[in-house]
Amino acid sequence: MSQENLAKTRWLVVADVVTAALVGVAQAAERAISIRGEFHIVLAGGNTPKALYERLTNLETDWSCWHIWYGDERCLPADDINRNSHMATQAWLANCPIPATHIHTIHAERGAEIAAADYAEQLQQVEMFDLVLLGLGEDGHTASLFPDQFDPDNPAAAIAVHNAPKPPADRVSLTVRCLNGTRAALFLVTGAGKRDAVAAWQRGDPIPAAAIAVKTGVDVLLEPVCVKENV
Structure with a gap:
């Protein structure tokens, strides 16, 4: 990770990551819709984003302007409960009037290679994301x-991932280059188990999360338990 990237990373320790993220998403949506008439957001998987999505259902906004993208997906059947798209649909998308054509699913059930190529083609529809939501393993x-x-220098937009250290082994992911094509990036980090990863990031170790670099800077929402003392 370059020192420039590290300097543009804002470590925001908050009591409630989900509430802080809700405010961030609402502000980003309002700004994008008022300026450009549409809001392109990239979703993350995981329990903390799920809690955020459940609360987004009650957000007052013009849902017709929203476009939903996914940062990654697992190569599982479309209705598998471990799919990010399935989680987001059940927690949020099935309960709000975002047009179906604005929900851009990664069809990972077709296999990693085919799905990555298909999603790269879909991604040509958007010049730049407005907000990318991410987690930290x-x-x-x-x-x-x-x-x-x-x-980190892969020029593709979406790639097939094989031999992932967490099951399932086959996945599809947006690349660093694609994720960096956003006006804002927001990490949601919870749990004491993330302390070592956060410390490595703050030291400048070249972990994948540290490769996310946006001109406006990257915001990392952290629970207090995620931060080691004297780091």
């Missing part, structure tokens, strides 16, 4: 970009 991974397996 205990090993420092984000989306399905894992240590020792990702290329």
